[in-house]
Each structure stands twice: as C-alpha cells, then as structure tokens.
Amino acid sequence: MAHCIIAEAEALLDKEIPVLDKGFVRLVDYMGGDARVVQSARVSYGEGTKSYREDAGLIDYLLRNRHTSPFEQVVLTFHVKLPIFVARQWIRHRTARVNEISGRYSVMKDDFYTPECGDIAMQSMDNKQGRGETPEAEAAKAVQESMKNAQKAMYTAYTELIDKGIARELARINLPLSLYTEWYWQIDLHNLFHFLELRLDAHAQKEIRLYADTLFAIAKKAAPLCCAAFERYMLGAVTFSKEEFAELQNRLGKGDGSGLTGKAFERFEEKLRTGRQT
Amino acid sequence: MAHCIIAEAEALLDKEIPVLDKGFVRLVDYMGGDARVVQSARVSYGEGTKSYREDAGLIDYLLRNRHTSPFEQVVLTFHVKLPIFVARQWIRHRTARVNEISGRYSVMKDDFYTPECGDIAMQSMDNKQGRGETPEAEAAKAVQESMKNAQKAMYTAYTELIDKGIARELARINLPLSLYTEWYWQIDLHNLFHFLELRLDAHAQKEIRLYADTLFAIAKKAAPLCCAAFERYMLGAVTFSKEEFAELQNRLGKGDGSGLTGKAFERFEEKLRTGRQT
C-alpha cells in the first residue's frame, strides 16, 4: 500500500532519452501510479466506487466524469535538457515545480539546438503560428549552416566576455534562445495531462511536441491505465460546440436544425472528417 | 540517485499516529529527501554550490537565503483523519493536493471530536482568537458532557434521515463541525514548511497545532537536515521590523536611536524576552 513500485518505470529511472539534437528527458523519480489513483478515489467516493470492482473501470469512470483530483496523487520528477525557446513555452504551465540551471551561477555550455534540414520550413500561410511548406534541400541546408555559424559566433563572443572576467549575469545576455538549458521538473499526473493535451496538439511547435511525446511515453510506463483513459477521453476526444452538436443531432435525425453556416459550418465538416478543432 | 529510500521514513509508512481523541496522521508515501534537495540545487546553481561540499551546509545556505525551490522537490503524501473545523482551517493552504471523503457518496461514520476536560478553556480576554483560563473541573466536565450529548442527538437525527431514504447530500447538512472527516493530503516540503510555520504558531488553534506537530515529526524522519534548517532559520527565527532593528542597533551601541514608543515599544520588549510576535 505504500510505495507503488512499477517495474516498467523502474527500468527507465536515470536513463537519458534523447530529444532533438542534444536534449534529453530523464525520469528522476515517481510517486504513486494507477493503484494510488484508485486508493485515493476510494477515500473520496467510498461507497460510490463499490460498483467498480476493477481498477481500470474506476479510472475510466473518474476521467470520463472529470473527477480529476485522484490523478493529482501521482507525481513524476523529470530532468530535462531543452532549448531556451522551448523552456519559455513550457514554463507557462504554472502548476509544476522547477529548478533550472542559472546563468548567473554557472558558465553555460556550448550546446545549441539547430534544426535538421528536414525540419526547416516556410511560414504557413493559413496558420499564423505554424510551419508550412519545406524549402528546397539546398536552401534548407543554407539556413542550417547560417544558424550554426551564428551560434558559433555568439558563443565565441560569450567566452571572450567570460575570459575578460565580465560578470556571468551580463556576459550571457546575448546568448540566443537556441541555447540548451536544463531543469528538474516535477508535476502531478492531472497537470501533466493538461500539459500533454496542449503540447501534443498539432498546433504546438514541433520541438516542444517531441518533448511531450517523450514525457507521455514515460508516463505510460508509470501509470498505464490512467494514460489509456487520458487517450480515450481527452487526447483522442472530440468536442462539439452547442451549435455543432445541434447539427449532429440533426444529421442523425434526432434534432431539428442547427443553423450552422459559413466558416463555422466548414470547421464542423473539417472536425467530423479529422477530429481536429480549427 | 533515483528513489531516496530513508530507513526512518520507511519505518513509519502506513502506521496511523493518533491525534486528538479519534484522529490520526499516516504517512502514505514520500518522494525525495535531503539528497534530492541537494541534487536539484546543484542543477540550479551548478558551480555555485561547489564550495558547499557537505549536504548539510548547502541545505543551510539554501534555506538561509530563501532559495526555496529545491525544497519543492520533496513531496509527502499523508492520510489524515481530522474534525471538519480543523479541515476548514487546513484547506486554506491552497498549494496541496487533496482527496476528501464525500458525504454525498458515503454515509458518514459516528466519529466526533470532543475536547478533553483539560482542553476546555474560557475565551481569552487579550487574544481575540484564542483560549484563556481554564474553568473549574466540574464546569469543564459539564461542557464536555453537553457536547457529547449534542453529538449523539445530531448523529441520531442523521441516521433517521438516512434510514428514511433521504438523499445523503441533504441528510448530512446538520452534522456538526466536530464530525471527523478523512483525506489524502499531498504537499511539497517548501509548502509544508509554510504550513508548519503558521500552524505550529502559538496563535493557531490547539487542535490543528497537534496535527502540525505530528506532520513535523514525520517530516523530520523523511528530511532531517531540511527540517533542522527550517527550525533554525524559520520556526525558531525572530524577525524585527525596521524600527525595531534600529532600536536593537541603538542598544548595542551601533545606531543612533529608533524612536520606538508606546505599544510598539512594548511589543519589542516582549519579543526580545520571548522571541514572539504579538
């Protein structure tokens, strides 16, 4: 009843799983698991949980009905190495506990993220925040080269200031957002699901999506039933607005018209086809 | 480097430590310990922590200088049985994760808190929120008896409604604040210290103070160095206001007068004698 020891999670402990060119995610520790969610739900709902004899059924019920607090009883601690521009998106999730390396205390290492040629893309025309088509291979290569050169130049300038004895907190201010940083990041499963819902989404920047993929792969080892319910009821779920639902009922012969028109109608059709909100 | 296994904490796991007449605190699980605080601080401060070779020195330094985030990397999960009026004070600490038994799902048990005769006290005259003198033994006994009778009567009324088939969520609304409830309560060490600072204080209601004592005793097993630093720099520390500090310097021949007068002066004298803020 005390520690939840989960063999598959144990096997991952202290292993660096590579992400991007120089980053990683490492599971430092975990507390609780599927069994803890069940235990704490049984404290809350007592008799209300009697009918769910099996853990999977109870976990499904909890997530389906948004009884989210039992999922907070599972906690995961990660050590992550990630580019600063990713860290800036990541830190917006305020419900985690973070210890990040400080450029005031330490000399930063010569580690920068450069996208692979295949990841270099043009500005999307229809999606204001995203990537569109891929440039020709040669053009992508040229972009990548110029990025690398700029990173080299900036790191050289940084080390020159450090060598002159300039304060670290000043010397670092021209380091680019592609520089790698590291942190300990601890989060409970409920809040991790919220993070994953946003960061596994197709609209999230590809770089943070790759980290989210890795976090999710690790979470599945630590709490497989919870993660399956998350996929079923959150990640893979599709939400229809009030008007869209009326249209749905209409189509299935159960309603009497919704009045969806124009762009709203197009978004609905797109959602029916792809499951995606646009 | 993964799980911190601390023998003294392991020995406590799943043991109910009695508090008040029918309550308890039980350590369900813990993640991290002194070593985790040190690990995560070394991520943050890197070279900056090299000079503190010993963990105790580094932990002392962190707490003394309010580098609080590494203490968030230690997490404790408790199962607590406590009267509702205590739960209402406790829940004001918003930085914890809670699963409480629900009177909508379950029939509440016949467990009420009645103070021991020695704990029954008169309203304090000078402290608006506290207890003053003790009544005579007979008077205290009478108060206790009348409390017990009222609790019996209220529980009988409750079971009558339940037996009639009235909805649990309605039947319970006349149950008193002295009824025991239970919850899982998970908190990180930094926020536990904040809780303890307020709830171990002489101004806290005695009943919650007894729970705080027990939580602190458990935390000392799980993270002894951190708790020692907490006692040194937070719990046992004394803070002087700007004016009071000027007065202090003055008395020690290092300042030139503070102008503290009247009640503020009396509070200062009291603080010098007792270490307590009034």
Add this chain to the structure above:
Amino acid sequence: MAHCIIAEAEALLDKEIPVLDKGFVRLVDYMGGDARVVQSARVSYGEGTKSYREDAGLIDYLLRNRHTSPFEQVVLTFHVKLPIFVARQWIRHRTARVNEISGRYSVMKDDFYTPECGDIAMQSMDNKQGRGETPEAEAAKAVQESMKNAQKAMYTAYTELIDKGIARELARINLPLSLYTEWYWQIDLHNLFHFLELRLDAHAQKEIRLYADTLFAIAKKAAPLCCAAFERYMLGAVTFSKEEFAELQNRLGKGDGSGLTGKAFERFEEKLRTGRQT
C-alpha cells in the same frame, strides 16, 4: 483603455442578490471586461489577431482554441453568504482569493439553511451522489421541521457556551454544516468558467448550482461576449471520446466502425440524445 466601465455591471454593484433562504451573492468590484480580453490577446498574438477585426470574433476564436490566458485578465470580486456545506465544496477551487468570517474572532449569527419542502428528496438509486424522487408533502414537511428544531437546539447550545464565557473557537465546534458563513471571493474569468462548468452541471448539488447560476448571471453583465463564447464552446459543448467519435463518423458514413458496445454504447446513445455525459 484603462478601467473598463460596464454600465450593466455598475448597476449591480453592491446589490445583494438572494440565493437560498438566507444567502446572497453581491458583486463587490470587477476589473476588465470583454475589451480587456481583446487588449491582452492583441499583446500576445499581435499580427496574428489582425484578421479578427471584431471583438466578438476574436473572443470566439480564443475560447474555441483554448487560448485561455486572456480570460485571466478579467477579475471579479464577490461577497457571498452561503451555508458551510456549500462553502466546503466551493473552496476546493484553489485558484481564487478568499477572506472568510472566522468563528474564532466573531460570534456566529443565528442563520441556518433549511431546504424548502419541494427541495427535500430521496437518495437517487442510480446516481450515487444525487437526489431521486420527492417524498410525499407531509413527509417532506416533517423532515424540514425536524431540521429546523435541530438547528434551534444547536444554536441554543452554542449561545449557552458563549454566555458561560467558553472560548469561541471551542463553542462553535458543534455548529452544523447548515450554518451560514460569509466570504469575499475573488476570481478571474478563466477560472470562473472552470468553476461554472463543474458547478452548473446537473451532477452538482442543487444548492451550489443556485449560487453558480447567480455568479454566471453577474458575469454575463460584466463580460457578455466572453460568457456567450463560454456557453457556446464549453458549457453547451458535448465531448465524444475517441471510440464515440469513431462511432459518429461511422453513422455518418465517414468511418468504418467503432466497436462501441454494452454500457459504453448506451452512454453514447444517451449523450447523442441529451448532450450529457453519464
């Protein structure tokens, strides 16, 4: 561009809107409104929001795509009088700022909630947390009477202890959960929406639902466009799980089977008919 002054909200300021038999909600103050959401979104998304020339369109876009942070820029302060059992459900929302009357400092007033006869109901058989059928009028009346008598008895016992000079913090411990308390409760619009989603739900206890209704009515005055988008995309929305969505596509001739069976299939049919998750 500074204060958002909204005439309809101004008209509500400092008016107590009755809820239940003796409770109320009063709008103390508000900061921001629809215009502030638009302003702060334009800071975040800059050029990205140019195409939404109209505020309503932008607000719709933000909520539809879960860009929730601009909604945090609107803040509402309420003064609420509510029974303690409602307060205990309410306080579980941790993202608000609360000042509640303290029974340690003040003598509590003789104000108790007693349900109207029409609100007294039997335990639901199929819904573990809810109410089912209504008892006969006479039986309901009897329940109500016995509740009132118990409340009177408990308040008499309380005042006797107070009159004897027993400490307020002890005298109050047998007061029932039906006692009214009061608090200042301040919350931002994003978190209010989350509160409303849960507390306007048919599964929420009727008493807190009535407060949620009132909060929502007030919010609609202060931020009408935001509240309309909330109704469209959150409150009135219907979410289908991964499997349910496959079934939907199937029925509409766009997919190839979902494999939904048994209870899951029944829940799906129920959802299609009523829009409700069960």
Add this chain to the structure above:
Amino acid sequence: MAHCIIAEAEALLDKEIPVLDKGFVRLVDYMGGDARVVQSARVSYGEGTKSYREDAGLIDYLLRNRHTSPFEQVVLTFHVKLPIFVARQWIRHRTARVNEISGRYSVMKDDFYTPECGDIAMQSMDNKQGRGETPEAEAAKAVQESMKNAQKAMYTAYTELIDKGIARELARINLPLSLYTEWYWQIDLHNLFHFLELRLDAHAQKEIRLYADTLFAIAKKAAPLCCAAFERYMLGAVTFSKEEFAELQNRLGKGDGSGLTGKAFERFEEKLRTGRQT
C-alpha cells in the same frame, strides 16, 4: 464601497514609465486599495478588528501578524516591456496572470537591451551570482560596442530568414536573451510583496531590480498604507535565526550564551551592522 478610486493611481494610468534603455512599466488597471484590504479583513475578523478604529492601524496589525489574505484582494495589472533574460527571472513567480507577445505570431521588433557603460562590471569574487568591480571606462565601452554589434548581426540574420519566408517560430530561435519582449502582468498585492521582497533585494540582478523599483513606486500610489506596512515589517525587517537570537539576548544581558562561532558569527555581526543576510 464598490470601486476604490485612488486619485494618485488614476494619474498614473496608461503612462509608460521608462526602465532600462528601451523598456517600460505601465499601470493598465487596478482593483481595490487600502480600503478594500480593510473591508475584507473586517469580513474575516469581525469583532477582532473592533479595536483598530483606523485603517492604518488595522493594516499594520494584519501585516505584522502575517494575516496575508486581505492583501490578495488588491489586484494590479501592468503592461511591461522587458528584456527576455529579465522575463525569465520574472516568470518564476507563478502566482501572476501573464499574456506575453509570441514570436510565433508576430515578427519581433529590433529592440535590444545594452547595458550602459557604468553598468558593465566584472564577476564578483565573493558573490557567485553577482557583479564586482567596474572595468576601466575604455574596456567597458569596448564590451558595450561588441554587444551592440552582435545584436545588430543577429537581428540582420533574423530578418533575412523572415524575408526568405522561413517560419517565424524557427527564424526567431537565434535571437538573443537581450531582445525586448512585452507582456500584460496581473498580480495581487500579497504576491507582489513577495515578488518585491526577492527582487528588490541586493542579490537580485540589477536589471530586474530596476523594474521592481518601478512596480513598487506604482504600488505605493495605489495602496500607500499597505506599502508602508510592507516596508516596515517585510522589506526593512531583519530576521535572526534561533542561534542569532540567543546571541542577541545574550548581548543585551537577557540570555545565557548562544554558542555562535566561526562564519555564522561573522554573518551575525554583518547582519547587526547592515541588516543584510549573507
């Protein structure tokens, strides 16, 4: 009783107060003020506040005794333009509500922070996170020039990528931490005090300290009594550890020895002289 309109705060609304070479702080809105703190405290403490007839006395009492919740009832919204390396320190305060400009949606402007020559300093030898001596004027000038040149080069590289049509979310990754960003930042007074305590401290990096100075100057206009109490009991206060307090009592002839030795003793002497924790 509704809106707190404070003339001095009104006068500041929508005025950009310059900070650093190109940054600013602008008060967008505020809710509440000294009067709101008093109102909400009177809800909480009722009779307990009777003896404080004047607001200043009550506010003093609240802060002195860490009754912090009434201070959460005052909320301030700022628009801030600040370098990214400052933003990264700032965002660690999780109890605020933020909308930041996004480099995925907008092309970033050509605004970089370059320290004035007088602010360029060598690494401190004894303080691992801080600045030490000033280099010669010529050397400082050279550092500044090289910083400016690097910023120009990086911005040119950025606009080249943008002009080629490369996705904004990629083009920006080599922009330096000295680039200016902007955000709406909303915080309550209690949490602002915590922010100020840390960021007005001599150990905070000078650049963020200048922003903290400006925030504090604005807060003083909106809630002068609260800010005066903050200066008295928090900002200007001096805290002595358990052992240091014993030493203090000893020196003043009220104790019997503390056993403070070595570095701990030196820190104590330093604190007595300067009021600073080291």
